[in-house]
Amino acid sequence: MSTVNLGALLYALRNVLHRKMRSGLTIVSVFIGVTAIFTLLSFGIGIQSYVEQIAEEAGADKLFIQAKGIGAPGTDATFFVSNEDIDFIEDINGVSEVAGMYLKAAEIEFKDKKRINFIVGIDVDNLDFIEEAMLVEILKGRSLKKGDTDKAVLGYNYQIENKIFARALDVGDKIIINDAPVEIVGFYDEIGNPSDDANIYVTNDMMEQLYPDIKNRFGHAIMRADKGVDANELADRIQEKLRKFKNQEEGKEDFFVQTFSDVLATFGSIILVINGVLVLIALVSVAVASVNIMNTMYTAVLERTKEIGVMKAIGAQNKEILFIFVFESGLLGLIGGAVGVVFGMINASIGGAIAASAGFASLQPAFPVVLIVGCLLFAFLLGVVAGLLPARQASQLKPVEALRYE
Amino acid sequence: MNKDSILFALNSLRARKLRSWLTMLGIFIGIAAVVALIGLGEGLRTTVVSQFGFLGSDILSVQASGIDFAGPPGQAVSNPLTTELGDKIERVRGVEAAIDRYIETGALEFNDQQHINVITSVPEGEQRKIFQEMLNLKAKTGRLLEDHDDRRILLGHDYSDDDVFAKPVEEGNRIVVNDREFEVVGILEKKGSFIYDHSAFINEDVLLDMFDSNVDIIAVKVKDATDIDDVTLEIEQLLRKERDVKEGEEDFRVDSPKGLLESLNSTLFTVQLFVSIIAAISLLVGGIGITNTMYTAVLERTREIGIMKSVGAKKSTIFTLFFVEAGLLGMVGGLIGILLGLIMAYGLAGVGRAVLGSELIQADVSIFLIIGSLAFSFFLGTVAGVLPAFQASRLQPVDALRERK
Numbered sequence: 001m002s003t004v005n006l007g008a009l010l011y012a013l014r015n016v017l018h019r020k021m022r023s024g025l026t027i028v029s030v031f032i033g034v035t036a037i038f039t040l041l042s043f044g045i046g047i048q049s050y051v052e053q054i055a056e057e058a059g060a061d062k063l064f065i066q067a068k069g070i071g072a073p074g075t076d077a078t079f080f081v082s083n084e085d086i087d088f089i090e091d092i093n094g095v096s097e098v099a100g101m102y103l104k105a106a107e108i109e110f111k112d113k114k115r116i117n118f119i120v121g122i123d124v125d126n127l128d129f130i131e132e133a134m135l136v137e138i139l140k141g142r143s144l145k146k147g148d149t150d151k152a153v154l155g156y157n158y159q160i161e162n163k164i165f166a167r168a169l170d171v172g173d174k175i176i177i178n179d180a181p182v183e184i185v186g187f188y189d190e191i192g193n194p195s196d197d198a199n200i201y202v203t204n205d206m207m208e209q210l211y212p213d214i215k216n217r218f219g220h221a222i223m224r225a226d227k228g229v230d231a232n233e234l235a236d237r238i239q240e241k242l243r244k245f246k247n248q249e250e251g252k253e254d255f256f257v258q259t260f261s262d263v264l265a266t267f268g269s270i271i272l273v274i275n276g277v278l279v280l281i282a283l284v285s286v287a288v289a290s291v292n293i294m295n296t297m298y299t300a301v302l303e304r305t306k307e308i309g310v311m312k313a314i315g316a317q318n319k320e321i322l323f324i325f326v327f328e329s330g331l332l333g334l335i336g337g338a339v340g341v342v343f344g345m346i347n348a349s350i351g352g353a354i355a356a357s358a359g360f361a362s363l364q365p366a367f368p369v370v371l372i373v374g375c376l377l378f379a380f381l382l383g384v385v386a387g388l389l390p391a392r393q394a395s396q397l398k399p400v401e402a403l404r405y406e
Numbered sequence: 407m408n409k410d411s412i413l414f415a416l417n418s419l420r421a422r423k424l425r426s427w428l429t430m431l432g433i434f435i436g437i438a439a440v441v442a443l444i445g446l447g448e449g450l451r452t453t454v455v456s457q458f459g460f461l462g463s464d465i466l467s468v469q470a471s472g473i474d475f476a477g478p479p480g481q482a483v484s485n486p487l488t489t490e491l492g493d494k495i496e497r498v499r500g501v502e503a504a505i506d507r508y509i510e511t512g513a514l515e516f517n518d519q520q521h522i523n524v525i526t527s528v529p530e531g532e533q534r535k536i537f538q539e540m541l542n543l544k545a546k547t548g549r550l551l552e553d554h555d556d557r558r559i560l561l562g563h564d565y566s567d568d569d570v571f572a573k574p575v576e577e578g579n580r581i582v583v584n585d586r587e588f589e590v591v592g593i594l595e596k597k598g599s600f601i602y603d604h605s606a607f608i609n610e611d612v613l614l615d616m617f618d619s620n621v622d623i624i625a626v627k628v629k630d631a632t633d634i635d636d637v638t639l640e641i642e643q644l645l646r647k648e649r650d651v652k653e654g655e656e657d658f659r660v661d662s663p664k665g666l667l668e669s670l671n672s673t674l675f676t677v678q679l680f681v682s683i684i685a686a687i688s689l690l691v692g693g694i695g696i697t698n699t700m701y702t703a704v705l706e707r708t709r710e711i712g713i714m715k716s717v718g719a720k721k722s723t724i725f726t727l728f729f730v731e732a733g734l735l736g737m738v739g740g741l742i743g744i745l746l747g748l749i750m751a752y753g754l755a756g757v758g759r760a761v762l763g764s765e766l767i768q769a770d771v772s773i774f775l776i777i778g779s780l781a782f783s784f785f786l787g788t789v790a791g792v793l794p795a796f797q798a799s800r801l802q803p804v805d806a807l808r809e810r811k
Contacts, residue, residue, distance in 0.1 A: 022701060025694050025701070028694055029694040029698075079522075252513070254513060281681060281684045284436065285436070285687040285690070287435055288691040289691050291695065292694065295429060295698065298424060299425060
C-alpha cells in the first residue's frame, strides 16, 4: 500500500505542477485568506500573551479599589477613596500594603509649549510596591523620594525627540506643571502605549501642593495581599468590610474592589472577542478559496477522465482514485497555506513595526509553533474537504465510459 | 451520433454548469459578506450619530482641552472654564446667549437601588428658556424645572421605564441624589440618545451647592446660524486672549455640532472601513476564481476559437466574448450575493435587537450600496477576465484548430 501511496503522491505533485496556471491561481486564492487569518491571529495571540505577561509580572496578589463614577479614575471628583478608607483597609487581615493614588489632567509646559497629560501621585512610602504594580522601572536618573516636592519622574515618551515636545527632555531639565517649576529627576522605561508613556509622576505631597482641593480624595488605591492569601477572597472581604465601615448598603457602595487578574481577564476577553469577530470575517475569504479548490478539482477530474479510465482499466480501485484526487486537493491547500503563513509573518511584522513606531510597543504579533502548524494543517484539511466531492466523482467513473471520453 | 456521445456531451455541459455555479458561489459569498457588514455598519453609524444629531445648527460648544476619552466633558481638564469667560463670550458680536453648563456624576437612589449617572445643570432666569430650546427639552409627564425648584429634579425618559431602577419612576416620586432628597417634577420625552435619556436635570444653583464644580461646557447660541463660522473665529480669538495662549497652542476647543458629528462619523467610518477591507479580501479571492474559470474556458474552447477566427472573427470580437462572459459571471454572482446580504443584514440586526435588547442595532442597506455592489461585481468579473480574454483573442487560428484536447 505504501508504494502505491508514494506513487499517488508523486502523481498528484506532477499534476499540480503540470497545470501551472490553474494550480497557481488556486494556491493564490488560498494563500490570501490564510495570510489574513494568520496576521489577525498572530496579533490576537501577541496581545493575549502580553496581557498574561503583565498578569504574571504585576502578580496575582494585587488588588484595586476604585471610586465609582464615570470616566478615568480620579478625574470624577464626586466619589473618592479617602485616607480613612486606606487606613481602615490597611488593618484588614490579609492586606500587606495599600497605596492611595492621585490622578489628574495637568498642563505641562516646556519652552512655551503646553501639553495636557495625566499626572500621577505616588505614595513614596510604598514606592517599590507601586512601581511593581504599575510595571514601571527607572530608565534614567532616579525614582522619587520623600521630600521631592518640586521634582518629577517622566514617562518614556518625554525623552524622545518630537514625541511630546520637539526637544528630547533629560534629567535636570526644568518643566512647568500648572505654573509651578519642576525639575526632572528621572524617566521610566517604556510601558508600550502612548497614553501611559506620556504620564508625569510626582509624590503625593507634591500633588496635594499642586491641587489643594484633591487632598485626601484618591481616585483609586492599589493593594497587595499577604503571601498565601487568595486575592479574590480578599477582594470580597474588603468590599464587605469597607461597606460596613462607610455605612453603605449592599449594592449602594460608592467604590468597588477588583483584583488585577480580574481586570486583565476582562481586558483579555474583550480582545479575544474582537479578534474572534475579525477572524470570522476573514474566514469568509477562506470559504471562497475552498470553492475555488473544488472548482479546480472538478475541472481536473473532467480533463483527466480518460486517464482515470486507463488507471481503472489496469486495475486501480475506487479508493485509490479517490485518494489521488483528495491528496492533490489537499496539496493545493497546503502549498497555499505555507505561502500564506510566510506572507502572514511578513505582514504581521510590518504591522508590529508600524504599531511600535506609533507608540504601541505592546501591540506586537506572536508566532507560536501552534499557530504556524495549525494554519498549515487547516489549509491542508480545507483542500481535502473541498476535494472530497470531485474525488468521489472521479472514483466512481465507469472505466469503459471514461476511456471513451473525448 | 450515438446515445453515449450525447450522454457525454451532456455530462461535460453539466460539469461546465457546475463550474460556472461554483465560480459565482465564490463571488456571492464575498458580496453577501460585504453587503451585510457594510449594511450593519451603516445602520449602527446612523443610529450612533443620531444620538447627537438633535443639537441645532446654531449652537456652539466651548470646552477646555483635556484628555480625550477620559469621561464626560470638563472632567479631565487642567485649566477649566470660568463664568467670567461665559459673560465675555455673550458679548461677542452675533452671540445671542452663552450658557454655563455644569455636568457632574451623582449617585441616584430609588426603589432601594443606586445608579451612578450624569447630573446636568439648568440655568436660572432668562437663560432657562433658551437652554430648554437648545436641548429641545419637553416634558412627557409633569413639567420642566422652574426657578426656585430647589428640591425638584427633572429626569430623562429612560427613568420612566423599569430599566434604570427596575421600577418606573413617576412624577411626584422621591429620589435621593448624593444624600439629598428630590421630588421628581417631570419626565422628559424620549430623545433617542442614551446619554440624554439617562440624564437627570437640576437647577444650577442647587448643583453648585451640592458639587464643587467648574464650568464644563459653555453652550453658545448664535443669532444667525449662517454666521456660525465667523462667530466661532471670534470666540476663538477672544479665548486665546483671555487664556493667554498662542494660535496652534490652544487649551480649549470651540465645536459646532456639525464638527463633532464629523469627527465621530470619521472615527466610526475608519472602523467600518477596516472591517470591510477584511471582508473584501473574499472578493479578491472570488475574482481569482473567475480568472481561473475563464482560463479553463479558453483552454477548452481553443478549437472553437480557432474556427471562429478562421471564419473571420476579429481579435476584438473574441476578446469581448470572453470579457463579457467573465463580467456576467461576476454580476450574476453579485446579484445573488446582494439578495443574500440583504437577508443577512436585516436578519442579523433583528436577532441582535432581540438578543441584546438594544435599539442601536440597525441595518441600513442603501440603494447606493446595492447598485455599487452590483457594479463592482461586474467590474470584478471583467477585470478577472481581462487576461484570459486577451489570451483567447491572441490565439493563432491554425494552432488553435490543430489543438487536440
